Amino acid sequence: xxxxxxxxxxxxxxxxxxxxxKKYKTITIVAKFKAPLKREGITERALLPHVLQKATNxxxxxxxxxxxxxxxxGTALSSDGSKKGENHVISFRMEVVNEAYLNDQEPILxxxxxxxxxxxxxxxxxxxxxxxxxxxxxKQTLEQKITSIKDDKMSYANxxxxxxxxxxxxxxxxxxxxxxDMPEITPEKLYEYYQSMIAGDMLDVYVIGDLDExxxxxxxxDYFTRDQNEDNDQVSTIKKVKQVNEVVEREEVNQGKLHMxxxxxxxxxxxxxxxxxxxxxxxGGFPSSKLxxxxxxxxxxxxYAASRFESHKGLLLVFSGIDPKDYDQxxxxxxxxxxxxxxxxxSEEQVEETKQQVxxxxxxTMDNANGLIEVLYHQxxxxxxMPANELIDHIKKVSKQDVIxxxxxxxxxxxxxxxxxxxxx
Numbered sequence: 134x135x136x137x138x139x140x141x142x143x144x145x146x147x148x149x150x151x152x153x154x155k156k157y158k159t160i161t162i163v164a165k166f167k168a169p170l171k172r173e174g175i176t177e178r179a180l181l182p183h184v185l186q187k188a189t190n191x192x193x194x195x196x197x198x199x200x201x202x203x204x205x206x207g208t209a210l211s212s213d214g215s216k217k218g219e220n221h222v223i224s225f226r227m228e229v230v231n232e233a234y235l236n237d238q239e240p241i242l243x244x245x246x247x248x249x250x251x252x253x254x255x256x257x258x259x260x261x262x263x264x265x266x267x268x269x270x271x272k273q274t275l276e277q278k279i280t281s282i283k284d285d286k287m288s289y290a291n292x293x294x295x296x297x298x299x300x301x302x303x304x305x306x307x308x309x310x311x312x313x314d315m316p317e318i319t320p321e322k323l324y325e326y327y328q329s330m331i332a333g334d335m336l337d338v339y340v341i342g343d344l345d346e347x348x349x350x351x352x353x354x355d356y357f358t359r360d361q362n363e364d365n366d367q368v369s370t371i372k373k374v375k376q377v378n379e380v381v382e383r384e385e386v387n388q389g390k391l392h393m394x395x396x397x398x399x400x401x402x403x404x405x406x407x408x409x410x411x412x413x414x415x416x417g418g419f420p421s422s423k424l425x426x427x428x429x430x431x432x433x434x435x436x437y438a439a440s441r442f443e444s445h446k447g448l449l450l451v452f453s454g455i456d457p458k459d460y461d462q463x464x465x466x467x468x469x470x471x472x473x474x475x476x477x478x479x480s481e482e483q484v485e486e487t488k489q490q491v492x493x494x495x496x497x498t499m500d501n502a503n504g505l506i507e508v509l510y511h512q513x514x515x516x517x518x519m520p521a522n523e524l525i526d527h528i529k530k531v532s533k534q535d536v537i538x539x540x541x542x543x544x545x546x547x548x549x550x551x552x553x554x555x556x557x558x
Contacts, residue, residue, distance in 0.1 A: 139151070146357065170304065276312060294392045336359065407528050411528070
């Protein structure tokens with residue numbers, strides 16, 4: 134699979150990634166601000182993306198900013214915050230129509246970059262802070278989001294598993310922040326944090342589409358230049374398992390949530406990362422996996438059973454929804470599937486099928502501009518950059534023995550069970 138060559142330029146205060154390709158009808162611009170995950174500031178970082186995309190000094194309310202986007206042929210703007218290992222990344226995305234497809238050849242891209250710059254670097258200011266009305270509204274929305282996590286028991290169980298498994302590790306921090314921080318976050322304090330983020334975060338800017346490289350290189354400096362861009366990467370802590378931690382919590386639930394956390398000791402960029410991808414596919418990543426076929430289909434013990442891995446932290450997480458009374462049996466069957474993986478109880482054919490599924494999934498991700506940027510950014514922050522065809526070659530080379538070796542590295546760390554007040558254990 135051949136995809137566009139990425140051109141990386143270290144500019145004044147940011148890294149510019151240009152990806153010229155005729156594959157997409159639109160041009161996508163993504164700005165990623167990265168900082169170490171810390172308890173202090175995590176709630177501000179959850180709020181900021183939403184506050185920033187509401188108003189600028191030039192477009193001082195939601196309607197005005199929305200109108201400016203619509204005037205650029207329906208340019209789309211979105212933002213979010215996420216954890217990448219023990220770093221926090223705030224992403225801003227803009228998708229712009231390619232002016233080459235327009236009859237009047239308006240300079241849409243430069244206008245869009247100008248608006249993007251306003252959102253990032255010139256947000257609406259009232260006195261010494263953000264607009265209080267916008268901040269209060271976004272605080273209420275975030276409070277509702279944090280409160281509602283408890284209603285989604287699968288997300289809640291996953292969060293509680295991380296609380297216990299990664300206690301005293303930055304990775305346990307909640308990406309949506311904390312309710313107890315809200316009263317202290319004033320428009321002024323949030324603006325102060327914003328200024329430190331703009332000055333101190335590592336900034337990567339991606340521009341992808343059918344574009345003129347030299348034009349992007351020239352105009353990008355007008356919109357993204359800062360004083361500095363020092364890498365502030367926080368290397369993820371890798372904690373050895375001393376003993377398995379078993380946690381049972383009781384709530385008003387009908388369906389028990391049995392979530393298990395393993396340490397893989399493997400991260401994106403490691404030589405055996407590709408074997409981990411195949412391991413996960415066979416173990417619990419696809420509908421043909423051991424967890425799905427045995428826990429759910431064969432024994433009818435789970436409403437769902439699956440696994441996923443965290444690429445930058447070295448974790449493998451198992452999720453299952455079960456009847457509270459079936460805890461012991463379900464846990465035992467999940468552990469049996471892991472033992473089967475360690476013992477090589479799977480076929481060469483399964484390895485080949487899973488490799489194809491993983492490759493298809495990767496190709497599907499890279500068919501989308503934002504998906505491709507995520508893959509490239511994963512590589513960037515892990516220091517393991519390679520062309521897409523090399524990624525696929527590495528996956529193709531994984532052998533059954535590689536998967537067995539990977540399985541034997543993996544150690545169970547924490548078993549978390551969210552059950553009913555009267556349910557079993």
